[in-house]
Amino acid sequence: MRAVRLWIKKEGRAKYISHLDMNRCFTRAVRRAGLALWYTEGFNPHPYLNFLTPLSLGQESDGEPLDIRIEDDMTDAQILRRMNDVLPEGITVVRVHDAVTKPAQIAFARYSIGIELPTAAAAQAFCEKARALLLRGELTAEKTGKQGKRKVVKQVRICDKVQSAAFRTEGQCVLLDAVLQAGGEPLNPALLTDALQKAIGTDGLVRIRRREFLTADMQSFS
């Protein structure tokens, strides 16, 4: 048995596949690829296949870590090629290696975020206001979670989870390069953009793409 980490790029229409569905999708893809998955022992054996970091519906990623355990001695290059032959549109395996580092080392994630506004002026105004809002550090969002079986609404102090945020504009688009907390209780970047748009009073089309994961000392996680 070998523990392998696959890095999965997810883009285009595939961004609308949920985290749960990604699991199902890959269980099948691995079968189609002819990889012999390692099955857990016990009454109801199931393959070991684990996406380390949930990605919200509608967001793209350059690389999501997926750990699987396999039984055969296929090389990393073989796994990569075989998987890419059988994946649906918009999903690609970009890297394969032994799963060595612990997922707990993930502390931050870097995102590229685009917010498309009606005019270039609106984009510029947005940038200024957004910088000021983040400086003031008061941005909050409501997040519904579960406590036992009860639904509870929690206040998330967004700014505490923003490590860095750099704004610029490109025409009518606001481009945001943000490093957000990804360990512990991660910050969904959509909460940040929603809170900003709400505070500023815009309704732009938001596009979010996760670029990479970082460790506590800002090294790339792999």
Added chain:
Amino acid sequence: MLDKTKERILNAVQKPGRYTGGELNSVVKDKNAVDLRYAFCFPDTYEIGMSHLGLKILYSLVNARADAWCERVFAPWTDMEEQMRKYGVPLYALESGDPIRDFDLIGFTLQYELSYSNMLNMLDLAGLPVRATDRTELLPIVAAGGPCVCNAEPVHAFVDLCMLGEGEEVTNELIDLLIEHKKKGSDKQTFLRAAAQIEGVYVPSLYDVSYNEDGTVQAVTPKDGAPKTVRKRIVSDLDTMFSPSDFVVPSIEVVHDRTTTEIFRGCIRGCRFCQAGFIYRPIREKSADVIDAQCRAVCESTGYDEISLCSLSSSDYTQMEPLIRKLISWTDDAKINIALPSLRADNFPKELMEKLAGVRRSSLTFAPEAGTQRLRDAINKNVTEEEVLQTASQAFAGGWTAVKLYFMLGLPTETDEDVQGIAALAQKVVDAYYANPDKPKGKSVTVSVSASTFVPKPFTPFQWEGQDDGETVLRKQALLRESIHTRKVSLSCHHADTSFLEAVFARGDRRLADVLESAWRKGCRFDGWDDQFRFDLWREAFDEAGVSMAFYANRRRSFDEVLPWDHLDYGVSKTYLQRENERAAESRTTPHCRIRCGGCGADKLNGGKCDARC
């Protein structure tokens, strides 16, 4: 596929994966390189439509042609509809994202009456007039198929043509013809007249219907050379029939997410209430070798880990044991499950049984349909109380603690005694549990009784029967509830209103088209969904049109009445159905087709051949 507006609306809806396409094995072609674009429309949600085998077959079949491209379209859920209307996004096909109003052929599969309003809504969302007469150009042609078109009259005004019976051959013939007429630049009428000459194609506009004073149909008169009766199509040989070697694999979870292969078509049982048991005749089996090879191919191309063998009453497949042996020889190693929806435990080797996923389920299901042997005889449901109790006991000994029992209320000839019999049978199952020495220790049993309301359907021996009216249904439901004396039995009854509307449309005539359109304009859609069903609006639509629902649902027809679907021929003859109806009235059973051919007439569709008889 994804443009800014679509991205925006997809960000705003639940389960956007329903509307994106791009799944594995979905087919993308160059639209400029094909002669015909076909939008295959399933008028319900993605999750339901993508579970449907017919869609997968016809999708692959059309896409196997170089000159045509078939894409999928499902009914957008209400949140998506709202967004589409708000941003002016017309209904589009999943593969290309192109509006389907620009397609050549739009085909709806009508699997249940309660999806009719969705068909209208989809046409409207596409930006097309819902009425066939308002679509004056040749293209797009709107077609319908599926079991409901055996009485297509209530939707006659919205579709240009119907394909009766099995679609494998007629779809290709129709596509050929449409390409030819498109190239010639024919007008719509010319094409429709030519299409009516294809066997199995019913063009409603080529038939005039006249009515008697009492509202019944007087006559149906063909014109412009259309045939007097339209005969449904069947595929003669299932072994050589087209069968897809790959399926589109949904990226989001759908209802039945697995490899499905048919093992035979038709049914030998002849349960008198069951439309499927009659309209899919004659019996044709697929050979075990062919099924085995097809399952292998599909499992390889999809990565599914479950195979479902699909047919009516699957235990009647004559080669079941060799088939299962063949399949198990490779599925076991590949960790692929085999699911059989209905298997009779009695005559099947236990070692094989244990390997089937179907028997590992946590709950056991029976469909006795009626509570007493007398009524089961009347409906020709060949299940005895002893069989139910025996199989239940075996299951209890094997560790099961839950049993589901399916019944129908309002079956022809039903008395209060039959209704109480349902409770009595459920009680006996409970008793069987406690009488069983091998039952699971310290656990209680649950018997769930589900009671639906009987809906008389065309082309069944009960096509002349009246459905119980709403009051009677409610009274019987109450009686059944009172007759249950233990908490171990739980009862769930189907919505009487839903079955009532279904009964109205199942045997409706052309006058229902106006009502359907008006109900849809009032906001009716997804009528099969309890949380969307608006019976108040339906009632309003019927009242405003001055059309009586009871006339269609509750009226007993006489044998000599012209039925709205008499000009459609599904093989089973009216005399045979009448004979069966009369036997039902006497509570007499008819042996199944392998014991004796009942002379239903469907063998004529296959040159006199019927596999039940060979």
